[in-house]
Amino acid sequence: MEEASKRALVIGGGIAGIQASLDLADMGIHVDLIEKKPCIGGKMAQLDKTFPTNDCSICILAPKLSECYRNLNITLYSYSEVQKVEGIVGNFSVEILKHARYVKEDLCINCGLCVEKCPMRVEDEFDRQLRKRRAIYMYYLQGVPAIMTIDKKNCLWFTKEACRICEKNCEKEAIDFNQKDELIKINNIGSIIVATGYNLIEDIDNDILKNYGYQKYRNVVTALEFERMLSASGPQEGHIKRISDGEEPKKIAYLQCIGSRTDRGAKYCSSICCMYTTKEAMIAHEHDNELESYIFYIDMRAGGKGFQSFLRRGEAEYDIKYIKSKIAEISIDKNESPIIVYEDLDTSEIKKLKVDIVVLATCIIPPEGIVKLAEVIGFELDDYNFIKTPPFSPVKTSRDGIFTCGCVHEPMDIPRSVAEGSSAAARAAEIIRGG
Amino acid sequence: MSEQEKKEDVRIGIFVCHCGSNIGGLIDCKALAEYAKTLPNVAHAEDNLFTCSETGLASIKKAVEEHDLNRVVVASCTPRTHEPLFRECISEVGLNRYLFNFVNIRDQCTWVHMKYPKEAYEKAKDLIRMGAYRAVILEPLDTIIVNVNPGALVIGGGVAGMHAALNLSRQGFKTYLIEKEDKLGGRLNSLYKLFPHDIDASEFVENIKNNVQNAQNLEVYTSSKLKNIKGFIGNYEVEVEQDGKKINLSVGAIIVAVGASLLKPNNLFGYDGKNRITQHELEPKIKNNEINANNIVMIQCVGSRNDERQYCSSVCCMTALKNALIIKEKKSDINITILFRDLYTPGIDYEEYYKKARKKGVLFIRYGLDKEPTVEGNQIKVYNEYIGEEIIIPYDLLVLSTPLIANDDNKELAQILKVPLEVNNFFLEAHVKLRPNDFATDGIYIGGSAKWPVDITESITQGYAAASRASTILSHETIEIEGATAYLPEWNKNLCKGCEVCINICPYNAIKKNEEDEIEIIEALCKGCGVCGAACTKKAIIIKHFTNEQILAEIYAFGGK
Amino acid sequence: MSYDIFLGCVIPARLPFLEASGRKVFEKLGIKLNDIEGFSCCPDPTGIEQIDHKTWLTMGARNLSLSKRGNGSIISFCSGCVETLKGVNYFMNKDNKVKDEINKILKKIGKNYDGKTNVKHFAEVLYENLNKVKENIVKPLEGFKVAIHYGCHYLRPSEIINWDDPFDPITIDEIIKTLGAESIDYDLKMECCGNPVEKSDMDLSLLMIDNKFKSIQQSGANCVALVCPACFQQFDFKQRELNKKNNSNYKIPIFYLSELVALAFGYKPEELGLKFHRVQPKTLLESLQFSAKI
Amino acid sequence: MSVINFKLRNQVIKHNASLSYCYQCSTCSGGCPVALLTQGKYNPRKIIEMAILGLQNKLIKEPNSSIWLCSTCQKCVELCPQKVELTEIFTLLKNKIFEDGKVPEAFLLQGQAILDSGIAIPYSKAIISRREKLGLPEIKTAPIKEIKLLLKETNFENKILKGSK
CATH class of the missing domain: 3.50.50.60 (FAD/NAD(P)-binding domain)
Structure with a gap:
């Protein structure tokens, strides 16, 4: 051989x-x-x-x-x-x-001048469409390799044969529209x-998120979007704000198993949501220690190292309320605050909970x-x-x-x-x- | 005296990192950089959003070249994760890697003083000033190069250990697998079928054992225990005891795969080993068709997820489902009830398995920690929170799902290997997230349930993973190790009175007396922890990179202002 | 195109004016409705099915077996009848054992049902012929702000009804818009009207419809459109009852979808028997320049 | 305190296997309009759990069972992540109650009407004349003998009689 x-x-x-x-x-x-x-x-x-x-x-x-x-x-x-x-x-x-990036990799020094000058505003994929980027862009701030990329679909030169402002401004002459x-x-x-x-279930067209008003109600976001909202380098620069009015949330509900563990979506368990939801609630609480968090779950799945203690800490130190209940649907009030109806298993009562933001733990696909x-x-x-x-x-x-x-x-x-x-x-x- | 000590030649560059908003969100990093510029010997200072990003590193390099810097200080997160990166960075532009000083203004400043931004800002200034003063008298150091013995020791002959050993031997490394029992296989030997494919455990384990027996480069020692270990990464001298006789082995890396034990549920739910048994005791009964019960009740989380033992053992739910399904398959009209707290079946196959158990009619009832089921004669009472009242379940066989617990002898092994254990006495890895199969000590790796309860699939994954980590060392003829060690310089030898405090105190056995009865420090073993230097009454031992002068410079810089 | 018309019980025996508009609309569309002799109660999915599934299946199968002329195609003006007939089809075709069991009983009266009769709701047929509906409009329903009530059994269970989205339906909205009217969204649009619980808890039933009315009033709609006689009774009959009970002042005109279509087709209110509604739509119609003579 | 009844549980599962897939997530109760308005007095999730446990006393034997408050709107059926056919399971349980002779009167009256005439609402004189005025055709409903025969065969007649006692 x-x-x-x-x-x-x-x-x-x-x-x-x-x-x-x-x-x-x-x-x-x-x-x-x-x-x-x-x-x-x-x-x-x-x-x-x-x-x-x-x-x-x-x-x-x-x-x-x-x-x-x-x-x-x-x-x-x-x-x-x-x-x-x-x-x-x-x-x-x-x-x-x-x-082709239309940027010469060996010349670009990621100085950002081109980005500053680019006139196009495009939905930012990395920030889950919560922010605009330019047609020439760094995929994310700390990205590796630290080289600009021209997004051909949105660049004025490629769509309308106009502009080339980035080229004029690049001191390193790194822009190359002829790259193949x-x-x-x-x-x-x-x-x-x-x-x-x-990928995540919101990445593909589906009916599952419809019941939760996703993309209809602005204060219903997915967990990865929320992750970007929490992030210091994210679209809200580390200050959690409602997308509808920029107000700081005082109550956040996290809904588990969105699109997973169901015959109406994916039958499997997405494995990570129980834990990252607790984490997100903890971090949100660190932003504002009066913030109330509600996690609606079916089974809390926390088998990994230190996970159970993590949940206990969430409950004891971060005021997270774990509620065993899967949410059927969401409506909103006049301020676009999501309203959740759920059954409180302890009392069998059907309760309404108005929150400022709903975070959906969507299924991995x-x-x-x-x-x-x-x-x-x-x-x-x-x-x-x-x-x-x-x-x-x-x-x-x-x-x-x-x-x-x-x-x-x-x-x-x-x-x-x-x-x-x-x-x-x-x-x-x-x-x-x-x- | 080296040139760098002359202050006029020292040109420091200080880089203040925002770390996103971790630092920048609380204190003004721009102002800190401006402040840094006012410090003596500082030739350049700037702030970066993320100094560790490729962009940030590029600006360090650029500044070194443009401003002819010969010291670099980064004020940012923590040396624990980022020091190697910055050292590497400055060495790429020709500076000795030890001419770098790390100032921790995140973990030890903005994180701990989150609620006091003003004070945090002042503290950051102090820390940066101290760092700059120390930087002035940093000295270049050489890293130490040691040879690597391309052999490995795997401790534990269960599924994780066998896979680790097989992989390493197939990669061409001489591998020794030691097992304390008289045969390989670990807990697999006592199982009947394996979830989620209901594969026969004995067939599966025999197959692996055969592979192990037929493997080249692989030597197995059963009924063997690790007795002693000497040496350091790349060069371990291992003493193994097999049936009372000593065997000496030389290896370059060690893998810990000793697995875990099962909790015996003494005093729990009337456990009697007869008709109140553990899942583990149930398996042979199923295998030998000895089930003659009509109503079987299983209780999950027996002795786990409570105040005494907080963790979820992660394999018991699937074990219960498996045994329930096999019983149902043999005799479908047996009623099986599983009393659980949260059913742990993550992922694809396990959730499907759970559903299969439901399809076959297994009854699931949830209970809470505050309302545990009680066993009363031939019935079990459990508070059913779903309907808000107590339910009575008749049973003729009660099966308790008990967790995996750390082995009794983990402590002993941890001491021999000088690796840490966590609160439940499982082995503690270097970093839960990104170094799951490393120990903080280089050269020793960990996999399987020794670290945390895992199922067979994950044990195999981790066995391979530990092998991979070991291979990153074993694949090299030589490796570089840390140069910042303890050091007894020639000119200090006369100070040493031979009191041996350093020898006794060194946690790494790195200090000994040589034939001339002089103190000798084995640099490759030394981790630079500094206890010897601190303990040495005559101040004969110097800790490189943390000399008294360097530390005093920091202290003076703090108090002298 | 022709269908065997299945009228059920409530429409012909209590609300015949709904039948009148329905027949007129289909006549205008050139869709023939055959009257069949010998139909019994469908039977009621919220009544008989709830107490005896087997009886429900048997009577339903008997009804279905009678449809032969329209190539085994039944149309109904009633959502309950549609659910029963589609449901009986569903259960009989899902499990041959059920089919055999039911046919064994039917044999006693000399009948057999093969499970092949097609069942459609009249709104379903209207939606399928939306172009034809459009062509026949002579008086677009301008100014009609319609709160649509789909009703549960028109949509669910979706596995049986197999028509439109069970939570986010569009068909009746499309028809309403085609007629030139406006469909007004309201919070409780998809909620149940409460009619079926009347049998066990009248107060609850009233509470459910009361909530719907509140939501409709808030929305700015000036009338309701619906497609089920049970819902119609709940909406049209219960307003007076609620006004008496709660001192409210509901006067919301309730239209059957077929009535609105007929009005758009140019039929006069008096031809449709609109005067038999308990809540008189007269004021609304006048304000929208429809003939005042009801 | 109730004892698990595997017999009833298995009966329901045999009739409708979807019962065993319920993991009590409470999507049904949270989405149910009647549960909301009755503050959980009617609770579809709870009824399902009782069926899972086969609690005969609560499901069948109890008079005025809340199960009759179900509006059959089928929302729960559409929402259930495990596709548990709640309404069908409730139908089965209500059928069992009917066998036991314990259904609300309104249901019995409707059953009686069907038994008497084959239709739920007999044609009154007023209606017949109204139909004429509206130009509607005369309705020829099912021959009552035929229907009676069928209802005897399905044992419906007996059950109605038992309930009426």
């Missing part, structure tokens, strides 16, 4: 993919890390804090992002997608489509790790593009389109030499994603080292 080559390919630059890449690189194995978005970091970069330690998410993530960028054993392909995979375990070759998408071929890949993360990727690489998906893994081979896919980690195969929290990242790295290393 031909000697296995010393390269690994990791698809997806979220925390799972990052951990897999760093472990492999630290083993001396060269890693090609592919990220679809302009910057690596994934969902973790969008979070404000992380449970159960309430560490600042980007603060603990940033060193890892930098490490990925600096490590000589990692070649980072951001804004890129895998197009084709050929070969067999131990020797794959892969074609990558690197999208690039096809890159990588050979000698021993093993591939798929870590393309997840498989990532966009997974069906195509499954075809390209040739692994099987389960009934929901998560990657299928055989019993007791948690990071293995149906195809030899292809591994997976993180939420792309099942909803999971960050520690498990990290462990799986390492785990996938170990399996890939076995193959690359001919074991």
Whole structure:
């Protein structure tokens, strides 16, 4: 048998993919890390804090992002997608489509002058549409690589052949409107790790959120939106405000299992919501220690390390009220304050609760593009389109030499994603080292 | 005397980080940077929204070059997570990594003084000034390079340990797997079927054992215990005792995968081991078709999620569901009632499994911690909060779901390895979030239920993960380790009176007496904790990077203003 | 196009004027309604079904078996009848054991039901023929601010009714808009009118409709449109009762959807028997320049 | 204090398996218009839990059971995340009460009317003349003999008689 080559390919630059890449690189194995978005970091970069330690998410993530960028054993392909995979375990070759940023990566120093001058205002994806960005933009403040990207769909030059103001203002002459998408071929890949993360149910068209007035009532937001609202670098710069009137909330209700554990959406449990909801309530409480929090749940699922104590702390120190009740629907009053009707199980009474903001813990769903990727690489998906893994081979896919980690195969929290990242790295290393 | 000590040559750059709003939200970072500029020897100061971002790092590098800086101070979060990054950054522009000083104005300032912004601002000024004064007399240090023994020791032959060992051996590392029982397999040996696919446990475990037995580079020692350990990352000398005889092994990394034990529910719910038994005792009965009950009641969270043992053991719900389903499959008209508090079936397969149990007619009744079920003769009384009254359930077999608890001998092992335990005596990892399978001590890793109760799937994940972490060390012929260690310089040797306080006090066994009866510090073992330096009555031992002068400079800077 | 008309009990025997507008509308649309001999009570899904499911299935299946002329297609002006007939279809087709059991009983009277009769609500047919409705409008209903009450059984259970969104329906709104009227949203639009609980708790039933009226009054609507005779009775009959009980002053005209369509088609109020409504729509109609003669 | 009755529980599940999927999340009770107005006196979730436990005394034997307050609006059925067919389960329970002869009078009266004439509302003279005036055709309803035969077969007649006693 031909000697296995010393390269690994990791698809997806979220925390799972990052951990897999760093472990492999630290083993001396060269890693090609592919990220679809302009910057690596994934969902973790969008979070404000992380449970159960309430560490600042980007603060603990940033060193890892930098490490990925600096490590000589990692070649980072951001804004890129895998197009084709050929070969067999131990020797794959892969074609990558690197999208044109229209910014020369080696010249851009992320000074921000172009952003300042760009006249276009576009919904910001990273901030979950809660803020506008420009047509030339950094994907997020702490993003890696720290390079601007021109969003072709919204750039005046590409849509109307006008403007080019960014070009005129760039002192480094880094803007290049003639840049083309690039096809890159990588050979000698021993093993591939798929870590393309997840989407949320609000990302796709659906009826489930309708009953909760999502996108109809401005003070009904999803958990990830709320996470951005909490974040210091988010659209509200760390001050929680109602979207309808900018008032600071005094009562917030968190609704669990939105679109999960139901025959009317996803049957599975989204795994992380019980915990992050408590975390969000704690952080919100830290913003305002008179704030009241209500968490409506079916089963509190807190099996991880320190999770139960975390819930106890939430109750005792942060005034969180846990109410076992799933909410049927939401209405609003004249001030656009959401009104929740629920049954108080202790008394069997049906109660009305008016709050200032409702936060929906929406269900994790498989990532966009997974069906195509499954075809390209040739692994099987389960009934929901998560990657299928055989019993007791948690990071293995149906195809030899292809591994997976993180939420792309099942909803999971960050520690498990990290462990799986390492785990996938170990399996890939076995193959690359001919074991 | 080195050149850097001459003050006129010292050019400090100070970077004040907003850390988003963690710092910037409370105190004025711009003003802090302006203040920093007024300090002696400071050639440049600026504030950044996130100094640790690639953009922030780029501005450090730019400033070093533009202002010819030879000291860098970052005032930000905590060295615990970010010091390596900034050190790496300045070394990329040619500065010695130890010419960096970290000033903690987040964890130790804005976070703890959240309600006092004015005072926090003043404290931040003090801290920055102290940092700048210390920076002046920082000295360049070399890191220490040590060889790595490409072998691994895995402690624990359960499912996590076996997978870790298999992986490492397949990666080509000589691996030793030690197990205290007389056979491999751990708790798997006593299980019947495994959720959520109801795979036969004995088949599954035999299969792995075969792989272990046939693996190259893998040596197994059963009935063996770790007795002693010497050395440091890359170079451990391990003493294992097997049936009374000593075996010495040399390895570069160690994995702890000792699993957990089951709580015996003595004095709980009338446990008698006969018709009031544990899930664990139920399994062989199912296997041997010894169930002759018509009404089975299972109680969850027996001895867990209470004040004594706060945690959720995370595997018991699935275990109960599994056993209920298997019984139902064998005889569908047996009534099975599960009394639970919150059903823990996260993810896809487990929730589906839960639903399957409902489909097969298993009855679920929720109870609260404040209203636990009571066993009275052949019936169980439980307060049903859903209808607000007590319900009577007749039973002829009561099954208690007890949690996984930390092994009795965890303490002993933790002492040998010098790794910490958490409050429940499970092993404590380096960082719950981002270093789930590392210990704070480099070179030692952790996986499986030794860290926290996990199911088989996750044990396997963690076994591999720990192997991966170990491999990041074992894959190198040499590694660099921290240069900021304790140090007995030639010129201080005459001060030492040989009192051995340092030897006795060193938690890492890094100090010994050599053949000439002189104190010798093994730098590779030293973590730079400083206790020896503090304890040395003659002030002979110097702690590099934390010299008395450097610390006094900080103190003077604070009080001298 | 033709359907066998299933009138049920309440409309022909208590509210025949609703039947009048219905028949006129379909005549105008050129959709033939065949009168069939021998229908019994559907029977009532909020009454008979609740006490004896089997009897409900059997009588319903008998009714369904009678529809042959319209290629086994039944239309009804009543949401309750529609739910029963669609429901009986649902249960019989879902489980062959049920079908066999019911047919065994039907055999005693020489009948058999194959489960194939198609059932439609009249609003369903109107919506399907919205273009035809539009073509026939001669007097658009300008100034009608309509609070639509869909009623539960027109929509739910959606698995059985299989028509429109169970919580966010559009069909009647579309018809109302097509007629040139305005559909006014109100908070309790999707709430139950309370008619079925009349049998066990009259006060509760009154409370439910009272809340609806309050919500409608707040909305600025000047009339109500609905498609179910049970709802009609609840809305039209209970206003006086509430006024007496609570000193309120409800005078909200209640229209059957077919009545509004007929008015838009140019039928005169007097042809439709609008005078038989308990809450007289006269003032409203006058103010909107519809013939005053009722 | 009530004792679990597996027999009744299993009967209901056999008739409608969706009962076993209820995890008591209270979406139904929180969304129920009658529960809201009766302040939980009528509570669909609670009735379902009683069915899950097979509490015969509370479900069948108790006179004036709150189950009759269900307006059959089917909102709970549409909302239930587990697709538990609440209304159908309630129907089954009410049918059992009917067998036991304990239904509210209004239901009996409607049943009696059907038994007597095959229709719920007999045609009065006034209505017949009103129909004529409105130009509506004469209605020929079901032959009563046929209906009577059917209602005997389904045992409806006996149950009505039992209830009327």
